[in-house]
Amino acid sequence: MTSSSDAMAATARAAGSGGPARTRAAVLKRVRGTASLVLRYAVAAAAIGLAWELFSVRFDSPVLFPGPAKTAARAVELIEEGRLQADILVSLRRIVIGFAVGSLVGALAGLAMGSSRLIADLFRPLVNFFRFIAPTAWIATAMVWFGLGEASKISLIIYATVFVVLLSSMIGVGAVAPNKIRAARCLGATDRQIFFLVTLPGALTYVLTGMRMALMNAFMTVVAAEMIAAEAGLGFLIYNSRQWMETDSIFVGMLALGIVGLMADRLFVLVSRTLLRRFSFH
Amino acid sequence: MSATRKSFYRGTACVVAFLVLWEAGARLFLVPAVLPAPSQIAAELVSYAATGKLGYDLLMSGQRVLVGFAIGSLLGATLGLLLGSFKASQWLLEPPLQFFRFIPPIAWLTPVLIWFGIGESGKYVLIAYTTTFMVMINTFAGVVGIRQNQLRAARCLGATRWQAFRLVIIPTALPHILNGMQIGMANSLQTLVVAEMLAANEGLGFLIINSRISLSTELAYVAIFLLGVIGFLADSSFRAFAARVAWKYKLA
Numbered sequence: 001m002t003s004s005s006d007a008m009a010a011t012a013r014a015a016g017s018g019g020p021a022r023t024r025a026a027v028l029k030r031v032r033g034t035a036s037l038v039l040r041y042a043v044a045a046a047a048i049g050l051a052w053e054l055f056s057v058r059f060d061s062p063v064l065f066p067g068p069a070k071t072a073a074r075a076v077e078l079i080e081e082g083r084l085q086a087d088i089l090v091s092l093r094r095i096v097i098g099f100a101v102g103s104l105v106g107a108l109a110g111l112a113m114g115s116s117r118l119i120a121d122l123f124r125p126l127v128n129f130f131r132f133i134a135p136t137a138w139i140a141t142a143m144v145w146f147g148l149g150e151a152s153k154i155s156l157i158i159y160a161t162v163f164v165v166l167l168s169s170m171i172g173v174g175a176v177a178p179n180k181i182r183a184a185r186c187l188g189a190t191d192r193q194i195f196f197l198v199t200l201p202g203a204l205t206y207v208l209t210g211m212r213m214a215l216m217n218a219f220m221t222v223v224a225a226e227m228i229a230a231e232a233g234l235g236f237l238i239y240n241s242r243q244w245m246e247t248d249s250i251f252v253g254m255l256a257l258g259i260v261g262l263m264a265d266r267l268f269v270l271v272s273r274t275l276l277r278r279f280s281f282h
Numbered sequence: 283m284s285a286t287r288k289s290f291y292r293g294t295a296c297v298v299a300f301l302v303l304w305e306a307g308a309r310l311f312l313v314p315a316v317l318p319a320p321s322q323i324a325a326e327l328v329s330y331a332a333t334g335k336l337g338y339d340l341l342m343s344g345q346r347v348l349v350g351f352a353i354g355s356l357l358g359a360t361l362g363l364l365l366g367s368f369k370a371s372q373w374l375l376e377p378p379l380q381f382f383r384f385i386p387p388i389a390w391l392t393p394v395l396i397w398f399g400i401g402e403s404g405k406y407v408l409i410a411y412t413t414t415f416m417v418m419i420n421t422f423a424g425v426v427g428i429r430q431n432q433l434r435a436a437r438c439l440g441a442t443r444w445q446a447f448r449l450v451i452i453p454t455a456l457p458h459i460l461n462g463m464q465i466g467m468a469n470s471l472q473t474l475v476v477a478e479m480l481a482a483n484e485g486l487g488f489l490i491i492n493s494r495i496s497l498s499t500e501l502a503y504v505a506i507f508l509l510g511v512i513g514f515l516a517d518s519s520f521r522a523f524a525a526r527v528a529w530k531y532k533l534a
Contacts, residue, residue, distance in 0.1 A: 261384020
């Protein structure tokens with residue numbers, strides 16, 4: 001999945017750059033790059049699988065430490081029952097909503113704090129205190145305020161996202177070269193024009209970098225919240241399986257987290273790259 | 283009035299306003315079980331600290347974080363430096379590192395509980411893992427990102443492989459190591475809270491989850507507040523340390 005999305009990105013990029021002669025060479029280069037990446041992933045997966053198998057054989061307790069084959073069989077079972085897909089979807093839904101709301105709030109607040117001295121002065125102490133409280137510390141409180149349903153988990157993910165995006169956006173505004181702003185002002189731009197045409201595009205890379213970091217935090221928080229209070233989701237699958245000593249289900253849940261997280265990250269990079277190429281987002 | 287003074291006054295005014303609004307709102311509209319007023323939380327902090335139990339909770343949480351963090355930082359920096367220095371391990375390791383990045387350390391809690399039991403060692407392992415991973419991927423990225431020309435220059439001037447490692451790779455990677463440690467500390471606190479909520483009988487995380495059961499909500503806020511203070515102190519002392527030690531390597 002990752003490699004194919006990389007290939008798509010590669011062809012999209014290649015198609016956009018240079019003349020026809022160059023394009024062909026670029027495509028060839030990209031294809032070779034993708035092939036090498038696929039090979040790397042395959043070799044790494046094989047190496048990990050082998051090490052895992054050896055360890056589990058050595059450990060000799062399929063219940064406590066199942067090998068790759070047993071885990072794969074369990075994954076098939078869980079998929080056939082429809083549980084794995086359901087848990088993934090539940091977790092993803094929480095992440096997507098929380099991440100979107102949190103990013104929006106964080107970006108707006110960060111841009112405001114970056115652009116206005118007054119707003120920055122007012123809120124900096126509060127932000128600097130609350131951002132150091134681990135989102136997971138609020139789990140119990142979130143349950144009291146928002147109940148055991150979706151709202152409490154989503155609010156936790158918002159909390160985990162907001163501060164990362166906020167800080168990064170604020171730094172982004174500060175990083176816009178003052179000469180650019182001066183130049184725009186010399187050419188007669190109004191404050192509003194400067195914000196939308198100079199500051200915002202300049203800070204965008206930072207906003208997106210912050211969002212990418214926040215996405216990882218969102219995964220961490222959702223798992224923690226689901227472990228403590230949920231009836232569905234990957235965190236629930238991982239924690240609840242302990243009661244039945246289904247270590248294989250735990251491994252399936254963890255692998256699913258890794259795969260879904262990696263895909264979400266790649267998708268985020270791909271989308272921001274293709275949409276915002278002119279702002280040179282890497 | 284100087285500019286720094288002005289921002290200080292503004293910030294203080296906003297904090298005071300926030301506390302007053304919270305105090306009034308909590309006293310007028312809400313019961314303490316939902317949101318206790320700041321004064322009630324402060325009173326609870328003092329009275330609970332007086333019993334001496336709070337000191338024990340802090341000690342246990344602090345010990346868990348520090349032991350795990352120390353092991354994790356050392357392990358992470360060593361692994362990152364070694365693995366990043368060899369072309370073969372670079373080639374092989376990047377994909378799996380990308381993959382494991384998205385398995386939150388807290389997800390390992392269940393297997394760790396099964397393998398190590400609910401004693402202290404399980405928490406050390408979990409926090410060490412959290413830190414190791416963060417420090418390792420940052421160090422790794424730092425080493426991989428070293429400009430080849432810098433290394434070539436060192437070799438041209440007659441540096442041995444070991445000298446190049448010691449005098450070029452380590453200093454260049456140092457800001458990345460410190461950066462990884464900083465993130466690792468923040469993540470460790472997150473992991474710690476959840477681990478203590480689910481599998482401990484003392485510590486700040488336990489305090490939070492237990493006060494919900496015993497319905498003494500003030501205590502949960504005391505713990506949340508202290509976690510914020512610890513996070514803040516850890517981060518700022520870290521910055522101060524990094525500024526003293528690594529100023530010449532430009533910590534990002």
